[in-house]
Amino acid sequence: MTCGTQYIPQLRSRGFRMTPQRMAILHILHHTDGHISPTEVYERASQDIPGLTEATVYRTLEFLAQNSLVRSAHMSSGHLVYEIAKHDHHHLVCRNCGAELQIDHAPLEGVYAELESSSGFRFIDSHMTFFGVCPECQNFNSGG
Numbered sequence: 001m002t003c004g005t006q007y008i009p010q011l012r013s014r015g016f017r018m019t020p021q022r023m024a025i026l027h028i029l030h031h032t033d034g035h036i037s038p039t040e041v042y043e044r045a046s047q048d049i050p051g052l053t054e055a056t057v058y059r060t061l062e063f064l065a066q067n068s069l070v071r072s073a074h075m076s077s078g079h080l081v082y083e084i085a086k087h088d089h090h091h092l093v094c095r096n097c098g099a100e101l102q103i104d105h106a107p108l109e110g111v112y113a114e115l116e117s118s119s120g121f122r123f124i125d126s127h128m129t130f131f132g133v134c135p136e137c138q139n140f141n142s143g144g
Contacts, residue, residue: 003030007069014067021060024048026084029070035081073129094134096141101134 007026008018024045029036042057061082064070071085088105112123133141 003027010069011067016067019060020049021045021052021056022064024052025057025060025064026069029082029084032083035073035083037079037081041082090128090130092130092132092134094137095131096133096137099134099136 003026005018005023007022011018011022025041028041028044038058038061039054041061042052042054045057046052061070061072065072065082068085070082072080072082073091074080090103090105090108092101092103093099108128116122
């Protein structure tokens with residue numbers, strides 16, 4: 001039994017089935033610590049699924065994100081990356097050196113609630129990337 005089978009009930013409850021492509025991609029993301037690019041997912045998955053195309057990987061990742069099984073994020077390079085959806089969190093990324101820090105969602109819950117209240121939108125995903133300058137780069141730039 002593969003780790004991907006744990007996601008079958010979530011898909012079935014929404015009227016979808018678990019395809020070999022979805023299973024392989026979920027397996028890869030489940031066993032990847034952190035984020036991974038669609039190209040990296042394709043390179044790993046194509047070893048197990050002959051004939052898999054990169055376009056299928058992109059479509060499948062988008063489908064899985066729309067169904068809250070995976071999360072996407074834009075990282076410092078501007079490229080889209082994915083990870084398995086485990087817990088709500090966000091990222092701080094340094095514009096100078098690319099250092100990344102994961103932050104918990106809890107401190108931002110009030111901001112999300114206010115945005116929902118004022119806009120009428122309902123958030124179905126919360127995975128943001130904030131950009132700034134890390135303390136080390138600040139010290140370097142100030143001559144410290």
